[in-house]
Amino acid sequence: MEVSERPIGQGPRVTVEAVGRKCPIPIIMLAARLHEVPIGAVIAVTADDPAASADIPAWCRMKMHEFVAEHPLDRGSAFHIRRMY
Helix, strand or coil: CEEEECCCCCCCCEEEECCCCCCCHHHHHHHHHHHHCCCCCEEEEEECCCCHHHHHHHHHHHHCCEEEEEEECCCCEEEEEECCC
């Protein structure tokens, strides 16, 4: 599992690379790394499983975090989530 960090104010603070992993693994990886960003910061998950487009926003609603956006990539998408608590 790769995680890259960025300075405050320059997009997601942490990116979790889940390309090639099938759901629910991207969500499990997200949940395991969410505590690494401060409340109010954005974390990104890159994934290419088509189920992630529905599963990640649903997880955000269930866990009461903000689903910010889905950005298409050459392979899959980057999902941006704001940590709310």
